[in-house]
Amino acid sequence: MEFRYLPMTETDKKEMLKTIGVQSSDELFSDIPESVRFKGELNIKQPTSEFELTKELTKMSEKNVSLKSHSSFLGAGVYDHYIPSIVDHVISRSEFYTAYTPYQPEISQGELQAIFEFQTMICELTGMDVANSSMYDGGTALAEAVNLSAGQTRKKKVLVSKAIHPESLAVIYTYVKGPGVEVVEIDHKDGMTDLDQLERELDEDTASVVMQYPNFFGQIEPLDQVRSIVDKQKKTMLIASSNPLSLGYLTPPGEFGADIVVGDAQVFGIPAQFGGPHCGYFATTKKLMRKVPGRLVGQTVDEEGRRGFVLTLQAREQHIRRDKATSNICSNQALNALASSVAMSSLGKQGIKKMAKMNIQKTAYLKQKVQEAGLSVAYDGAFFNEIVVQLPGDVSEVNRRLLDKGFIGGYDLGQVDDRLTGHMLIACTEIRTKEEIDQFVKELGDLQHG
């Protein structure tokens, strides 16, 4: 069998073994004790040629319904947006995708500068001073923010809104086990965080208050009011998780005095990919700059005084600080941060506002249509690009039938909250047409009556 990724010829091998001073390559493995050596052949599929494998895997991929074959009204943290063609052309430049972490600045200025630009764009959108080079995703970024707040304030309790993404909440529960932080859930009422309960639970042991803006139900939480409540405890931090596209139109959390803003930049140029890889971001204040998890790129000069960029403040990181590091993160989502930077550059100052606004407008139209069809919209607050609709039947059954009609329906909220059985979270982005919305709502209505 030929292997096109393995250049060693028999002649090479002979010469090399001779230089090494062994008869066969087996001698090089003689330090593996006989008792633990693997005998025989691994029981995995036999090698497959490029043509045959492509054919087989293409077929496998076609077993999936895709966001291209169906029109999707599913969001819940992962959104189907316009991706400029240029994005994939840039990230397919193999100088980017076949490199690793830019440890050698002289030959990594491209990556370093691209990250520096990403950091700047995230700061602009969130209204924060500092942003890092990326995190795995929005959920783990939020969990890291929670642990940072506990470490920084030396307090062991966090108040987490139940209107954040349920899987982010689940990730927080796993992450806080290490440092031993207590999570107190603040319930939602009418699709918004219950601020009365928040106020009651807030006390001097509270490290931080965690909100999502817009929240999991698509509603825009009153961060100004939340900040006034948080301010009653001097040290307590406000952490906001935000869809960065929404910040093209909404007041950024930084302007409401958020201490940490995190989220996922998947909305900018990154396809859904069955849930990953996406691109977490982490932004904070100057005060917390030296506590930030992960890589930071900073500007400096070379010996000739030319501007250049380097990985900096590395004393926070695992490869220097080991067990005292601010986080264990090493690899991040650099290539996806690049994709997001290209998408954000394409949109620019004007486009991002337009695109964010169009999400609100199309969702408003969807809401109007849903109401006209006699369906009930659960919450009446301000929204970004998702609404909650109450259906008379079982949501997963409705979704199955929608699938046959060419639609990917919304998220079944009943699976995370018994009180929301029969409620569907429906997303509508700028790429859904009036016709698709009309048809989708018609199908929903028909299913209701049929």
Add this chain to the structure above:
Amino acid sequence: MANQDFPLIFELSQESRTGFSLPSMDVPEIDVDEQIGNAYVRKSEPDLPEVDELQIMRHYTALSKRNHGVDSGFYPLGSCTMKYNPKVNEDIARLTGFSHVHPYQPTESVQGALELMYDLQVSLEEITGLDTVTLQPAAGAHGEWTGLMMIRAYHEANGDYNRTKVIVPDSAHGTNPASATVAGFEAVTVKSDERGLVDLEDLKRVVDEQTAALMLTNPNTLGLFEQDIEEMASIIHEAGGKLYYDGANLNAILGYARPGDMGFDVVHLNLHKTFTGPHGGGGPGSGPVGVTAELEPYLPKPILRKENDMYMFDNDRPQSIGRVKPYYGNFGINVRAYTYIRTMGPEGLKKVSEYAVINANYMMRRLQKEYELPFDHHCKHEFILSGKRQKKLGVRTLDIAKRLLDFGYHPPTIYFPINVEEALMIEPTETESKETLDAFVDAMIQIAEEAKHDPEKVQEAPHTTIVSRMDETQAARKPVLRYQA
């Protein structure tokens, strides 16, 4: 910006220039500000660049030319396994049915994606010799922490709350002790002996009833196989601890040995290293974790099941450590790794390790005349040199690394592992030809000669790169972490 500076994309911006093409606004306009409420309407626009499409393409193309990747040239960065990233992997990952699929679609509409994940899990179980694999962790360090959280859950389920310590060798990756801390453990160091292997006597000294686990890379970061692995496993197991395998160096032993057979209880893999998911300039990676049946109840949820030819997620896992990540892991990277494993098969994967090990030994033997070789026995896929001799001549390892840039190479990992003075850690991988290895060795020998006869040439390197050495002190003292007009 000085004239000679390469522009930032923000410096190219011109008011009202556009690079976007949005779908048409085909629904009636509403008063959005009223809908949102004035307090929540952004007052000033985010200062994103206003650039046209060609400008963007030229900007990033120019940036890419200011970057070195595996496709640009040799990249022997030790412990990072910078092998060739096959192009078919990229094509498969971009198939619409894989790339444009939502994680919350009905199960019956994602059977292809689940089939791939399931098949990949089964392959990784066979390759590692472990019973069950989860694909949820996003990267190696994330996998380490996931594995340690499972070990913690296991001990706690046995009512064993006093196991607060995780032992790591002094040669370990920095992520090991960092992950131990994040998981709520105290990291305890075990020394290496003169062979470069874990010192068994010291291991016996640090092991006690508080030991939760020993984290080990095998072969270790010195590129040496821990021959006493079975004895180490029994020391740890007899003390009630678990054995954790850091899979960063799995490229050395594919088809030759399996962590499960060596007595490891938990393993994480770096699919972006051994299994060619590209490194992406720092990520995304993928860090699956495999465990023995004993630890299976603690796997992150959901787990993937196959029943009657249908694939489905199972969330009914009462002993699970919970979720470590939203959704199901970095699926796009897993698709690439799966494509690679299917391309190579059992024969190909074994050859991968055979050739990676031959390449490393060959370079090591050719270089040992000019550079100090701290551990003179057969290495596995990587080896360590020390720049001690050159240091005596005033040339530091950092200088050698910088001089290599002039030859068009990415330097090896330097000053790691921390238990070797002036360390150079070289990992050629199996995808490099003998000609490439010879040319690199020749350059290293030339640099060693220069250190003797023309040290300034090395000390002042690099001479040919687009920028010279950076003032890292200034970067850290007066941090500028974003552009401001």
